[in-house]
Amino acid sequence: MKLRVLVTLKSGVLDPQGEAIRHALGALGFDGVNGVRQGKMIELDLAEEDPAQAEARAREMCEKLLANTVIESYTIEPA
Amino acid sequence: MKAAIITFPGSNCDRDLAVAFEAAGAQVMRVWHKDTALPEGTDIVGIPGGFSFGDYLRCGAIAARSPIARAITDFAGQGGHVLGICNGFQVLIEMGLLPGALLRNASLKYVCRTVGLRVETTDSAFTAAYAQGNEIRVPIAHHDGNYMANPETLAQLNGEGRVAFRYLDNPNGSSEGIAGILSQNRRVLGMMPHPERALSGLHGSADGKRLFDGLMGAFAPA
Numbered sequence: 001m002k003l004r005v006l007v008t009l010k011s012g013v014l015d016p017q018g019e020a021i022r023h024a025l026g027a028l029g030f031d032g033v034n035g036v037r038q039g040k041m042i043e044l045d046l047a048e049e050d051p052a053q054a055e056a057r058a059r060e061m062c063e064k065l066l067a068n069t070v071i072e073s074y075t076i077e078p079a
Numbered sequence: 080m081k082a083a084i085i086t087f088p089g090s091n092c093d094r095d096l097a098v099a100f101e102a103a104g105a106q107v108m109r110v111w112h113k114d115t116a117l118p119e120g121t122d123i124v125g126i127p128g129g130f131s132f133g134d135y136l137r138c139g140a141i142a143a144r145s146p147i148a149r150a151i152t153d154f155a156g157q158g159g160h161v162l163g164i165c166n167g168f169q170v171l172i173e174m175g176l177l178p179g180a181l182l183r184n185a186s187l188k189y190v191c192r193t194v195g196l197r198v199e200t201t202d203s204a205f206t207a208a209y210a211q212g213n214e215i216r217v218p219i220a221h222h223d224g225n226y227m228a229n230p231e232t233l234a235q236l237n238g239e240g241r242v243a244f245r246y247l248d249n250p251n252g253s254s255e256g257i258a259g260i261l262s263q264n265r266r267v268l269g270m271m272p273h274p275e276r277a278l279s280g281l282h283g284s285a286d287g288k289r290l291f292d293g294l295m296g297a298f299a300p301a
Contacts, residue, residue, distance in 0.1 A: 009182075013227065016187050016252075065144060068137055068173070071180040071227065 001049055002079035003058050007067045008039030042066055043079050051078070080105040080298035083121040085151070087112045087142045092128035092164065092275065099275035100125065103291035112145040122298050123160040124151055126167030128220070128273060138181065138223045139169030148174055160204060160294070161267045165221055168259070168269035177260055177269045178236070179228030184221070185252025191220040193283055195247035196258055196272060200240045203265045208293030215286035217272040219250060219258075224271040226253035226260075236260055243268055 009015045015037050022036040044061070048054040058076045067074040082100040084107055086093045097107045108118040112131075117124065132141035142148065148170075155161050155176050163171040171177045184190060198206055198213040209215070228236070233254060236242050244259040251271075259270025274287025 013182070014185070014252075016183050016185055020187055065136070065140065068140070068180060070178075071182065 001046055001051065001054050003044045003046065003054055004077050004079040005042040005044060005058060005062060005066055005074055006039060006077070007042065007062075007072050007074045008037055009071055010073050011037075013071050039072075080295055081108065081118070081120050081122045082106070082125055083108050083110045083117050083123070084125045084127060085110050085112060085147055086127070087129070087131035087145065087170075089131045089133055090127050090129035090166070092166075092273065095273075095275045096125045096127045096164065099278055099287070099291050102278060103288070103295045105291070105295065110147060112142065112147050115146045115150060117147075117150050117154055121154065121159070123162060123294060124154060126151075126161065126163040126170050127275075128165030128167060131166055131170065134223075137169075137173065139166060139171075139173040142166075142170045143173035152176065155262070155267055158264060158266060160297075162205065162294075163267075163269040164273055164275065165219075165224075165271055168271055169223065171267060171269040176267050177262060178232045179226055179254075179260070181223050181271070182225040182227050182252075183223050184225050184250075189220075189222040190224075190250050191218075192250075193218045193277075194250055194272065196244040197247060199242045199245055200261070202240060203243065203261050203268065204294050204297035205261075205268045205290055206243055206293060207296060208289040214247060215289075216277065216284040217274055217287050218276045218283075219272045221251070221271055224251045224253065226251075226257045226271075228254060239263070241265070244270055244272065 018036040198209040241261040246256040249256045274290040277284040277287030
């Protein structure tokens with residue numbers, strides 16, 4: 001089954017790229033953007049068909065490689 | 080002293096680092112990332128700067144999971160010396176041999192210039208040839224050198240005297256101006272500045288040379 005992993009900087013960690021995007025949005029006239037956080041999306045196509053097993057597997061991948069849990073958090077959802 | 084210099088796809092300071100070790104009198108052995116063991120008799124591992132694996136996923140993340148990484152972890156675990164410069168520092172952090180993280184520079188800009196550093200401790204083989212408080216000039220060249228750690232880790236690094244170098248004028252937003260840190264046993268050093276690019280007056284500074292001289296002194300036969 002396919003899973004989507006979203007990796008973003010933890011809320012307390014300064015995200016200078018998100019800030020730069022927020023400034024650029026302001027320059028384009030988009031008012032009222034209070035904050036922008038940017039991250040990455042990783043789509044996994046796993047042989048595992050059982051949703052719970054697949055998610056457990058993806059979680060292990062996040063802990064070992066896909067996210068740096070010192071600074072990043074992740075969420076896993078069906079793709 | 081036998082130095083093993085690791086090359087990953089995308090490393091670009093591996094030769095410079097080899098030259099720096101050789102200039103100090105070390106015997107250099109070049110090691111490929113797919114190797115699974117370090118050469119017999121390795122005294123120190125050098126992880127060079129560059130853009131290993133194109134900085135894919137996160138700087139240093141893929142290199143830190145390469146076959147040679149396990150051998151380096153074992154080597155460090157047995158008390159071996161490891162020097163990681165620039166991308167090498169990022170790799171050491173991704174391997175978990177040093178705490179914290181290196182984020183995108185606060186300015187979002189790639190910074191490439193010679194900066195001032197203060198030597199914060201001489202209590203390591205890497206910094207033994209300097210004097211405490213020495214102000215030295217060493218080049219930096221990075222986009223992701225903004226050192227970050229939680230308050231407890233920063234307090235621990237400070238309390239144990241494990242900050243090796245601090246920037247005189249913080250170029251990248253690093254917490255407390257940290258430019259390089261030591262492991263708990265003081266045998267693993269990660270630093271963003273490039274001492275191998277400051278070996279002689281022709282480089283604009285010879286201040287990096289003392290790092291390699293200090294290492295030679297530490298490994299000199301008694």
